[in-house]
Amino acid sequence: MMDKRKNELAPDGVLAITKALADARRVGILTSIARAGGEMPCCQLPDLGKVSAATISHHMKELENAGLIAIRREGKFAHLRLCDDVVDAYCDRMKEMLSPPP
Numbered sequence: 001m002m003d004k005r006k007n008e009l010a011p012d013g014v015l016a017i018t019k020a021l022a023d024a025r026r027v028g029i030l031t032s033i034a035r036a037g038g039e040m041p042c043c044q045l046p047d048l049g050k051v052s053a054a055t056i057s058h059h060m061k062e063l064e065n066a067g068l069i070a071i072r073r074e075g076k077f078a079h080l081r082l083c084d085d086v087v088d089a090y091c092d093r094m095k096e097m098l099s100p101p102p
Contacts, residue, residue, distance in 0.1 A: 009089045013067060014097075017090050020066035025051070026059045033069055034082045042078040 009017070020026055033040050045056065060080070063069045067086040072079040 009086070009093050013086075014090065014093055016066045017068060017086070020062050020068060023059065023062075025055075026063055029056075029059055030063060030068055030082070033080045034087075036080075039072070039079045039081045042080055045080075 021030070029045060032046055036044070042056075042060070060069065060071060060078070064071050067083055070081045070083055072081070
């Protein structure tokens with residue numbers, strides 16, 4: 001999804017991230033991870049309402065597949081980290097796509 005040489009998103013990466021961010025719970029999870037300012041244990045995610053652990057796991061997997069977060073597993077624990085470079089590339093690409101031509 002991300003071209004490491006150019007630090008740019010491929011077109012399918014833009015679509016994957018946009019799809020991942022179309023869910024309010026995933027935006028909430030991503031916001032919590034970003035505000036943690038580094039790595040965050042999964043158990044410290046805020047209460048997401050009446051949501052099963054499987055549903056939270058699904059949302060985290062969608063965010064990981066989109067490249068927005070990295071998940072480091074340590075035994076049965078998961079540690080979450082925002083992928084700043086992907087977020088920056090996504091924002092840059094969206095600005096480019098939505099700007100009027102020169």
